[in-house]
Amino acid sequence: MSVLVVDVEKKMGSFNLTARLQAASGVTALFGPSGAGKTSLVNTIAGLITPDRGSIALDGTVLFDSSAGINMPSYRRIIGYVFQEGRLFPHLSVRQNLDYGRWMTGRLHDADEFERIVTLLDIKELLDRRPRTLSGGERQRIAVGRALLMRPRLLLLDEPLASLDGARKHEIIPYLVRLRDEAHAPMVYVSHNADELRQIANHVVRLDAGRVVVAGGVELLG
Amino acid sequence: MLNLTPAEWTAVALSLRIAIVATAFALPLGIAVGWLLARINFLGKSLLDGLVHLPLVLPPVVTGYLLLISFGRKGPIGAFLNEHFGIVFAFRWTGAALACGVMGFPLLVRPIRLAIEAIDRRLEDAAATLGANPILVFVTVTLPLALPGIIVGVVLCFARALGEFGATITFVSNIPGETQTISAAIYSFIQVPGGDAAAARLVLIAIVLALVALIASEWLSRRAAIRFHGE
Numbered sequence: 001m002s003v004l005v006v007d008v009e010k011k012m013g014s015f016n017l018t019a020r021l022q023a024a025s026g027v028t029a030l031f032g033p034s035g036a037g038k039t040s041l042v043n044t045i046a047g048l049i050t051p052d053r054g055s056i057a058l059d060g061t062v063l064f065d066s067s068a069g070i071n072m073p074s075y076r077r078i079i080g081y082v083f084q085e086g087r088l089f090p091h092l093s094v095r096q097n098l099d100y101g102r103w104m105t106g107r108l109h110d111a112d113e114f115e116r117i118v119t120l121l122d123i124k125e126l127l128d129r130r131p132r133t134l135s136g137g138e139r140q141r142i143a144v145g146r147a148l149l150m151r152p153r154l155l156l157l158d159e160p161l162a163s164l165d166g167a168r169k170h171e172i173i174p175y176l177v178r179l180r181d182e183a184h185a186p187m188v189y190v191s192h193n194a195d196e197l198r199q200i201a202n203h204v205v206r207l208d209a210g211r212v213v214v215a216g217g218v219e220l221l222g
Numbered sequence: 223m224l225n226l227t228p229a230e231w232t233a234v235a236l237s238l239r240i241a242i243v244a245t246a247f248a249l250p251l252g253i254a255v256g257w258l259l260a261r262i263n264f265l266g267k268s269l270l271d272g273l274v275h276l277p278l279v280l281p282p283v284v285t286g287y288l289l290l291i292s293f294g295r296k297g298p299i300g301a302f303l304n305e306h307f308g309i310v311f312a313f314r315w316t317g318a319a320l321a322c323g324v325m326g327f328p329l330l331v332r333p334i335r336l337a338i339e340a341i342d343r344r345l346e347d348a349a350a351t352l353g354a355n356p357i358l359v360f361v362t363v364t365l366p367l368a369l370p371g372i373i374v375g376v377v378l379c380f381a382r383a384l385g386e387f388g389a390t391i392t393f394v395s396n397i398p399g400e401t402q403t404i405s406a407a408i409y410s411f412i413q414v415p416g417g418d419a420a421a422a423r424l425v426l427i428a429i430v431l432a433l434v435a436l437i438a439s440e441w442l443s444r445r446a447a448i449r450f451h452g453e
Contacts, residue, residue, distance in 0.1 A: 048347050074350040075358075087348040091366045091449065100362075104353035150352055 003186045004028075004154060008044050008054035008064070017041060017051075017210040023188055026202035027180050030190045031221065037210040038190045039084075042156050045188070046081050047074030058154055075104070080147030080155040080185065084162050086139040088131035094142055095127040101150025114149065120182065121145045121175055137168040141175060148179070155187045161196060169196065176200055194221040226423055232399055233407035234427055240315055240403060241383035244323035248330055248379055253365075253372065256334030277389070278328040286392025289321055293393070317394035318401045322386045326379035333378070337371020338364065370446040377439030384431055404428050 004023040009016070017037045021028075030038045043049040045056060047063065050071060056064040058079070063072045080101075088097050098118075102109065118124050121141045131139060140160050147155060160176075161169045177200060180187065191197050197204065197218070204220040206213045214220060226234070258264075259271055277285050293300040293311045303309040311317035341364060349359045365372075387405040394401040396410060408424045411417035 046351050048350070073355075074347070075353050075355050077351075078353065079351060081348070081351040083344070083348060085344075087344055089345060089349075089363065091369075100349070100354075101352040104349070104355075104358055104362075146352065 003059055004045070004188070005055075005057045006041070006045060008041075008051035008056060010040065010044060010049065010051045012040065015040075015210055017044075019207065019210070019212050021205050021212050021215060023186060023205070024203060025186045027187045027189050027200050028203045028205060029197040029201035029218075029221075030188060030205050030207055031192065031194070031197055032207035032213075033192055035209075036192075036207040038192075038207055039158055040210075041207065042081075042158050042188060042190055045154070046079050046156055047072065047077050078105075078150065078153050080150055080152030082140070082143045082147050082155070082157040082160045084159040086131075086136075086143040086163075088134075088139055088142055088146070090131055092131075093127070094123070094129050094131065094134070097131065097142060098127075098146050098149050100146060105150065107151075117145050117148050120178060135168070136164050137171050140164065140172060144175070144179065148185075152185050155185045156190075157187060158190045159192075160189075161191070161193075173199055197221055226427075227420070229398060230407065230420060230424060233402050233404050233424065236315060236318075236399070236401075237384055237403040237405075238431075240319045240322055241380050243316075244319040244326060244383040245330075245376055245380045247319070248323040248327055249372075249376060252327060252330035252334055252375060252379070253368075256331045256368075256375075257338055257360075257364075259331070260335045260338035274331050275328045277325050282325065282386070282388025283392050285324060286321060286389035289317075289324065289389065289393040293317065293320065311394070313394050313397060313401065315394075315400055318386075318390045318403065319383075321389040321393045322383035323379075325386045325389050326382035329382050330375040330379035333371040333374040334368060335371075337368040337374075340371075341367045370443045373443045373446060374439060377435050377442075381432055381435045384435070385428065404431075 003025055007020045009018050015037065017040050019037065019041050030041065032038055040049060044051050051064060051066065053066045054064070055062065055066070062068070062070050063077055064070060089100065092100065098114070118127070121144060123138070123141050123145060126134065126138055126142065131142070134142065144160070161172055164172065173196065180200060189197065189200060198221050201218055203215070204218055205215045206220055255270070255274060259267065291297050295301065295304060295310065295312045300311060311320050345367070346359050346363050349363045354362060385405055387409070390401065390403065391406055396402050396406040402410070404424050404427060408421045411421035411424070
């Protein structure tokens with residue numbers, strides 16, 4: 001069953017994104033070389049880029065439909081987004097970063113949920129620190145926690161390990177695998193690294209030059 | 223050491239009140255204009271930028287005169303405000319605050335604009351994906367990250383307001399107890415024989431106030447910068 005249905009066109013300078021894809025529950029890998037349009041595609045799903053034409057639907061809710069004039073703003077989509085560079089708020093503590101989505105959506109503190117995610121990501125020791133004092137790997141774990149704690153209907157991860165060296169990558173991957181097995185939200189995982197995706201993905205969508213070339217199982221990773 | 227007469231204390235207190243009120247009213251407008259200039263491209267942007275900076279380059283007496291003919295009792299804006307809201311600026315301390323606010327405005331806007339331009343907008347995108355609407359993004363991300371620049375702007379505007387002379391005396395004159403600030407009082411004292419001692423006392427106060435404002439701003443903005451950005 002498809003959870004996310006995307007069919008969008010967007011012209012960005014000389015680059016054309018023309019992507020059609022469906023993603024089911026579990027982890028869908030967006031795979032392809034640099035410059036294939038992976039980040040642009042994920043940004044259109046999050047609502048940070050408005051497509052020229054097409055539609056995006058999640059769980060039957062229309063997020064974008066150019067023919068019907070629908071464009072739900074980013075802040076109403078409730079899609080968790082883990083950025084390549086983390087993008088933690090430098091003026092807030094780790095705990096405040098984690099709570100940010102809950103504050104913005106006006107939910108009460110849920111101690112069990114907070115505890116569960118803090119344990120899942122092993123970040124209890126970091127709660128009172130400032131983002132600038134964290135290592136790259138710690139920052140990405142906080143970024144994942146922050147996205148999860150807003151109870152997303154979909155989780156987007158854009159090269160979450162790209163800024164980390166080999167050892168740090170191996171430190172994070174087990175958390176992401178646990179996340180896949182324990183979290184209920186479907187995930188779209190962007191990477192150009194086949195090894196990384198083989199450990200995490202359930203489905204693979206291959207993107208090249210702004211187009212979906214092929215979609216299928218992990219065997220596409222070669 | 224400082225034996226100020228009641229009249230001198232009045233001038234000091236009045237100066238502080240005028241500078242605080244001028245800065246407090248200028249601040250929200252300064253943040254709005256700084257944001258507008260930093261973020262939005264619109265027709266007439268250069269004109270607005272020019273208008274904001276005009277008091278910095280015009281002779282203060284010209285600014286004061288322009289305020290007098292527009293905000294005076296018979297001026298178009300002054301007459302309107304008096305008739306409909308009972309607000310009078312002419313020859314009142316509120317008029318002095320208006321003049322000081324106008325004179326300090328360019329010094330307030332510039333650092334705020336630069337601070338907002340320097341913000342990583344990707345953080346604002348991140349906030350939006352976390353459910354923050356544009357107003358919440360502004361309040362919880364943009365504003366706190368621009369805080370060091372806002373502090374600098376506030377102190378510069380306050381210091382300018384505290385020392386303003388030309389526009390104020392042109393617009394609201396030099397009335398003891400109403401519009402006679404430290405600067406105007408010093409000017410009056412050195413015009414009369416034997417006023418040197420009183421002028422010297424006020425000069426000392428002016429120097430101390432300016433130094434305190436500068437040191438406070440340095441300390442505050444360094445603290446804010448360390449807190450947000452590390453070193």
